[in-house]
Amino acid sequence: MFHGSIPTPLRSIIYEHAGTWPGDDVYVGCSGNFTIERVLYSRFGKDRRVHGNDIQGYSCALGWWLADQELDYRLKPEYLEQVPWLEPYTQERTDLLATIMLGTRFLGYVGKHGDYHRRVMVATELQWERMHSKTVAKLQGLETRIGSFYAGDVRDYLRDAVPTEAPVVMFPPFYAKDYQSQFASIDEAFDWPVPDFRNLDEDGKEEIIAQVQDRPNWMLGLHIEREALRDRLVGVVQTANRGLPIFVYAGGGPSRIVQPRQILEPLPMRKLGPTEDLGDKITVHPINMAQFCMVRSEFMSKTILPGSPLEACAVAVDGRLIGAFAFNEDKYDTHGAYLLSDFPVSWTRYRRLSKLIVMVACSKEVQHLMQRRLSRKINTWATTAFSDRPNSAKYGRGIPGCKLTKRQEPGSDGIHRYQLQYDGVFGRHTLAETLDLWKRKHGHDLKDTTP
Numbered sequence: 001m002f003h004g005s006i007p008t009p010l011r012s013i014i015y016e017h018a019g020t021w022p023g024d025d026v027y028v029g030c031s032g033n034f035t036i037e038r039v040l041y042s043r044f045g046k047d048r049r050v051h052g053n054d055i056q057g058y059s060c061a062l063g064w065w066l067a068d069q070e071l072d073y074r075l076k077p078e079y080l081e082q083v084p085w086l087e088p089y090t091q092e093r094t095d096l097l098a099t100i101m102l103g104t105r106f107l108g109y110v111g112k113h114g115d116y117h118r119r120v121m122v123a124t125e126l127q128w129e130r131m132h133s134k135t136v137a138k139l140q141g142l143e144t145r146i147g148s149f150y151a152g153d154v155r156d157y158l159r160d161a162v163p164t165e166a167p168v169v170m171f172p173p174f175y176a177k178d179y180q181s182q183f184a185s186i187d188e189a190f191d192w193p194v195p196d197f198r199n200l201d202e203d204g205k206e207e208i209i210a211q212v213q214d215r216p217n218w219m220l221g222l223h224i225e226r227e228a229l230r231d232r233l234v235g236v237v238q239t240a241n242r243g244l245p246i247f248v249y250a251g252g253g254p255s256r257i258v259q260p261r262q263i264l265e266p267l268p269m270r271k272l273g274p275t276e277d278l279g280d281k282i283t284v285h286p287i288n289m290a291q292f293c294m295v296r297s298e299f300m301s302k303t304i305l306p307g308s309p310l311e312a313c314a315v316a317v318d319g320r321l322i323g324a325f326a327f328n329e330d331k332y333d334t335h336g337a338y339l340l341s342d343f344p345v346s347w348t349r350y351r352r353l354s355k356l357i358v359m360v361a362c363s364k365e366v367q368h369l370m371q372r373r374l375s376r377k378i379n380t381w382a383t384t385a386f387s388d389r390p391n392s393a394k395y396g397r398g399i400p401g402c403k404l405t406k407r408q409e410p411g412s413d414g415i416h417r418y419q420l421q422y423d424g425v426f427g428r429h430t431l432a433e434t435l436d437l438w439k440r441k442h443g444h445d446l447k448d449t450t451p
Contacts, residue, residue: 006171007239009258010221010246011039014169017234017253018043021167021217025147027051029154029162029170029208030200034062034144036169041144049147053157055197057186061100063149065139071096073192082110085125089132098135100186108185116332153197155204158211168212171221171246172205219250241297241306264297265290272320274347278443279318282435284365287314287324295324300343304386305413307340311373315360317435321345323357327370330382337370337426339383352442354394359434362401367426382423386416398441401425 018026018040026044028036031052040050052063057073064071071093080087089099106124109117124131150157154170162168187194198204205222209229212218219234225247234255235248241262248256267287272278287295292312300306309326316322323344330336342361344353360366362381370378382405385392395402406421413419429437 006035006221007237007246007258009237009239009256010171010235010248011035013235013237013248013256014039014219015043016256017219017250018167018169020253023048023166025049025051025163025166027053027157027162027166027168029053029157029168030172031059031063031149032056032171032173033059034066034146036171037066037146038144041146046145051148051150051161052146053150053152053154053161055152055154055195056183057190057192057194058100058104058183060149060151060192060195061097061186063146063151065093065097066144066146067149068145069149071100073100073190076189076191079107079110079189083121083125085128089128094136094139095132098132098139100190102131102135103189104183104185107189110189114332115334151193151195153195154200155198155207155211158208165216167217168215169219170208170212172200172208213251215251217251219248221246221248223247241293243305262293262297263290264294267291267295267314267321269314269316269319269321271345272317272322272348274349276320276348278322278348278350278435278439279320280435282315282317282360282431283319284360284363284369284431285314285316286369287312292324292326295321296341296343299323299346300341304341309340311370313361313366313369315357322348322353325357325361327361327381329374330380333380333382335377336380336382337374337378339381342383349446350443351445351447352398352438355398355442356435356438358394358399358402359429359438360431362399362424362426362428363434364427364430370426378426380423380425382421385420385422386411386413386418387420388417390418390420392420392422395420395422399424400428400437 014036026040026048028050031037031054034052037050037052054060054063061071061073073096075086075090086099090096106120109120150161212220223244223246229249232249233247234250234253236245237248237258238245239258239260241260243260292309295314296306310328312324312326314321314324325342326340328338328340330338339361342357344357367378385395390407391404402422402424404420405423408419410417411419
């Protein structure tokens with residue numbers, strides 16, 4: 001029902017620490033989807049008042065509703081014209097909140113004319129009454145309530161609304177722009193009393209640290225370790241392999257560390273060695289998730305967050321492993337597949353081996369494999385790359401049928417300057433033709449192995 005969530009281990013840490021906090025009031029900054037408030041309510045019930053804060057249209061609607069305040073949200077005229085069936089569901093406060101919550105799924109598609117967008121809008125209208133009534137029922141059954149809600153900048157909230165002796169807990173958004181864009185469709189669709197706020201960049205987070213670290217009872221979750229707060233570190237939570245670790249700082253209390261456990265299985269295949277030449281017979285082998293995780297952990301860039309593929313394959317030449325790739329469904333294209341990851345064995349003598357893995361991934365044999373997996377015709381593929389250059393060296397040149405379709409700056413991974421979207425076509429070459437083409441165009445570009 002709620003967008004986003006902090007991991008379960010973090011909720012346990014909050015629950016444990018909150019039991020040691022004195023007083024009748026607890027203040028939460030950057031409430032988001034009010035997970036922290038729900039944890040505190042499960043701990044204290046009505047014995048203590050919990051107060052929330054945020055700036056986003058989605059979160060403010062939740063906050064005002066949980067504080068039993070009115071919701072001053074009105075659909076803009078242009079949206080009333082395009083989705084008039086929404087208006088009857090915006091009159092009563094619980095109906096309105098349910099509409100706002102569900103609206104985060106589809107309001108961004110209003111006025112767009114792509115096939116996918118049209119299908120979403122038609123399906124939403126057909127199912128709207130059932131979806132809305134189920135959401136209203138969940139809201140009516142929700143016991144959590146908060147003492148008050150402050151719509152505004154968290155730094156102003158800490159300065160003006162939170163008493164200096166009161167416990168305060170917050171997990172600021174790691175990437176402020178992503179956080180704001182996540183609910184931008186609500187701002188586009190509704191007129192509502194938008195609060196004043198400043199961008200919460202890294203300097204802003206330093207301001208927050210300065211505002212809370214001298215309080216007697218506080219908790220703060222950050223995605224970057226702060227050396228100055230080393231003695232206040234009470235938790236490190238990483239729930240997925242290569243997932244973003246969350247560092248939990250507090251005024252005191254027990255310490256906890258949570259790390260992921262990944263199931264791995266060795267791939268029964270020798271890897272191409274650093275001095276070995278590439279052979280002549282190339283093959284593709286479907287592998288299970290544990291085998292893919294093993295190879296991915298060894299060779300994929302550590303800056304790339306892992307995903308869960310629908311189909312994963314190892315690539316071999318003359319029985320020697322040279323790389324792997326994985327696909328998912330393309331949710332925007334019925335006849336497309338999404339190239340989730342691709343990577344070569346890193347220590348070989350071939351500088352452009354990564355291009356061969358991509359070329360294999362869009363071969364005729366892999367096209368047939370994906371068509372059997374998805375039970376429909378697949379013609380195209382798409383992928384996302386992150387780079388500090390405006391074009392990807394791997395996808396940008398030499399991949400038959402591959403073209404750059406979108407360039408976004410900065411990259412949403414928070415590391416690279418550009419986020420690049422590439423589209424391509426399946427089936428231009430067989431595996432044998434692919435290897436021959438790669439050898440002619442890229443096989444002579446070798447790494448310098450001179451000592």
